[in-house]
Amino acid sequence: MRVPVAFGQYVPVDSPIHALDAKTKMGLVAAFTAGVFMVDGFPGLVVMALVVVAAVAVSRVPWRIAVRGVRALSFILAFTLLAHGLRWNPATVTLVRLGPLAVDGPGLVTGVFFAARIMLLVVGTSLLTLTTTPVQLTDGLERVMRPLEVVRFPAGEVAMMLTIALRFIPTTAAEAEKIVIAQTARGARFDEGGPIRRARAFVPVLVPLFINLFRRAEDLALAMESRCYRGGRGRTRLNASVMRPADWMTLAFATVVMIAVGVAL
Amino acid sequence: MNPSRVRIAAEIGLSIALAAVLQLIAVWQLPQGGSYSLTMAPLFVIALLRGPSAGLTAGALYGVIDFLIKPYPPLHPAQWILDYPLAYALVGLAGFASLRWQRQAAEGRGASAFWTAIVPGVVLGALGRYASHVASGLVFFSSYAIDAGQAPLIYSLAYNSFVLVSAAACAAVLGAVMPQLHRLVSRQAT
Numbered sequence: 001m002r003v004p005v006a007f008g009q010y011v012p013v014d015s016p017i018h019a020l021d022a023k024t025k026m027g028l029v030a031a032f033t034a035g036v037f038m039v040d041g042f043p044g045l046v047v048m049a050l051v052v053v054a055a056v057a058v059s060r061v062p063w064r065i066a067v068r069g070v071r072a073l074s075f076i077l078a079f080t081l082l083a084h085g086l087r088w089n090p091a092t093v094t095l096v097r098l099g100p101l102a103v104d105g106p107g108l109v110t111g112v113f114f115a116a117r118i119m120l121l122v123v124g125t126s127l128l129t130l131t132t133t134p135v136q137l138t139d140g141l142e143r144v145m146r147p148l149e150v151v152r153f154p155a156g157e158v159a160m161m162l163t164i165a166l167r168f169i170p171t172t173a174a175e176a177e178k179i180v181i182a183q184t185a186r187g188a189r190f191d192e193g194g195p196i197r198r199a200r201a202f203v204p205v206l207v208p209l210f211i212n213l214f215r216r217a218e219d220l221a222l223a224m225e226s227r228c229y230r231g232g233r234g235r236t237r238l239n240a241s242v243m244r245p246a247d248w249m250t251l252a253f254a255t256v257v258m259i260a261v262g263v264a265l
Numbered sequence: 266m267n268p269s270r271v272r273i274a275a276e277i278g279l280s281i282a283l284a285a286v287l288q289l290i291a292v293w294q295l296p297q298g299g300s301y302s303l304t305m306a307p308l309f310v311i312a313l314l315r316g317p318s319a320g321l322t323a324g325a326l327y328g329v330i331d332f333l334i335k336p337y338p339p340l341h342p343a344q345w346i347l348d349y350p351l352a353y354a355l356v357g358l359a360g361f362a363s364l365r366w367q368r369q370a371a372e373g374r375g376a377s378a379f380w381t382a383i384v385p386g387v388v389l390g391a392l393g394r395y396a397s398h399v400a401s402g403l404v405f406f407s408s409y410a411i412d413a414g415q416a417p418l419i420y421s422l423a424y425n426s427f428v429l430v431s432a433a434a435c436a437a438v439l440g441a442v443m444p445q446l447h448r449l450v451s452r453q454a455t
Contacts, residue, residue: 033342037341037342073340076340076405118340121339121340122340125339129333134330134333134334137333138333141329157270157274158322158326160274160278161274161277161278161281161322161326162278162281162326162329162330163278164274164275164278164279164281164282165278165279165281165282165285165326165327165330166282166330166333167282168278168279168282169282169285169286169334171282172279172282172283172285172286173286173289176286176287176290190292195292195293195301195430195433195434196433196434196437198292198293198434199292199293199303199434199435199437199438200437200438200441202292202303202438203438203441203442206303206306206438206442207441207442207445209283210283210307210310210442210445210446211445211446211449213276213279213280213283213307214276214446214449214450214453215449216275216279217272217275217276217278217279218272218275218453220275220279221268221269221271221272221274221275224271224275225269225271229271230271231270231271
């Protein structure tokens with residue numbers, strides 16, 4: 001049994017969108033989502049679709065990868081279409097009738113509208129994780145949360161915990177894989193019995209993983225404290241990322257455009 | 266001696282890493298295509314050993330990491346909060362059974378503590394996560410104007426029931442793991 005470390009969806013290519021600061025991209029996704037939800041007609045959705053097509057083209061993320069999320073949601077898309085478009089024994093005139101089941105014209109149009117909105121949201125918001133590494137996103141998240149330090153929110157500590165988690169996922173995965181292989185070699189079976197029996201088969205894997213976790217936490221805390229780490233407040237970074245004028249301009253322009261489209265169309 | 270704040274932060278970070286790894290290992294592949302994992306186990310462990318605030322923090326941050334690793338784009342902004350940070354933060358509710366667990370484990374009653382501390386903690390945490398996912402389903406139905414009477418609630422309750430199966434599996438595992446961890450953590454504290 002292998003432990004597949006599917007680490008995010010980041011597509012490592014050079015593009016103007018990859019070069020934007022993570023905080024800018026989070027702001028863009030928020031503005032885009034707000035705009036898509038404010039749009040209440042097809043003209044607005046068409047404009048938003050053009051924005052998404054342009055963004056994917058500029059990001060140089062292959063289309064096959066950019067639309068992968070839509071395939072994963074095909075069930076929800078079909079459900080949305082059918083829930084709006086199909087009627088059981090309707091009293092009014094409908095588009096097509098198949099016995100008691102009928103395809104309702106106006107309902108189908110509403111279904112297409114909502115399905116299109118889902119597709120736009122999926123492709124548009126996926127661009128954030130496709131063009132930003134998890135580490136950059138964590139860094140961006142810390143800077144978004146920093147103003148909350150005024151109300152004693154430990155933004156620095158939160159960022160440190162997220163950084164430790166991301167740093168140790170590959171190490172823990174390698175460890176888990178080694179233990180699974182070792183236990184399999186001793187005759188352990190992970191594919192027999194019902195859900196509870198299978199879960200209990202993982203106990204010999206989990207015990208060493210948890211013991212390593214607590215031992216490592218002790219060493220890590222000792223190393224951090226001996227380097228005078230006392231929480232995140234006032235900590236500086238070796239490679240600090242900042243929002244450049246291009247980031248501010250992109251964010252301001254795109255936010256105005258998306259909110260304007262949302263209000264007008 | 267109480268563990269330092271830095272020590273608990275390190276434990277939370279490493280528990281999130283372990284939860285993320287366990288998420289990638291499907292313990293059981295359901296016939297209709299779904300699967301469940303033991304991803305909640307490290308969150309339950311940290312909640313039971315370190316209390317509700319550590320549990321809630323670990324869960325909320327795991328929710329963020331889960332989204333970064335396996336992003337499933339939300340169809341409504343509220344769904345992102347309900348399906349990721351809030352759902353997993355509520356797993357940390359298990360921490361309300363922490364005092365009882367620690368008292369009974371310290372008295373050497375680890376076996377009876379399974380029914381009196383671990384199971385109630387797991388049930389509380391799992392129901393919290395389940396409620397959050399169900400609410401997220403209802404947000405989907407209402408934001409996409411699907412009016413089907415009680416059906417959305419029933420569908421959402423059934424669709425998210427994998428959380429309960431996963432919690433039962435976690436409880437079975439914790440019964441074996443927790444006494445050993447209690448001994449280790451007590452030794453480290455002295």
